Amino acid sequence: MALGTRELYHSPNSDRWQLARDPVSGRVFIKHESNIAAGGRITDIEIGAFLIGGRRGPEHTELLRLIGTLITDADDAQGT
DSSP states (O other): OOOEEEEEEEOTTSOEEEEEEOTTTOOEEEEEEOOGGGTOOEEEEEHHHHHHSSOOOHHHHHHHHHHHHHHHHHHHHHTO
């Protein structure tokens, strides 16, 4: 079965970050694909490790925004 993914950020230098979920295990993680000049490697990063890393780039901001929508959506469903 294929991973479910949602693109978080695509940088000007062509790095890509996706929020990914393995439908079999339920594991949720960040999939990072470096640009061709950097080797085009694909790396799976646990969400906690991704968020506690020293950098705070636009890919981090987008993940936090997406997480925030879960709170907003839940509040709207409960009428708060």
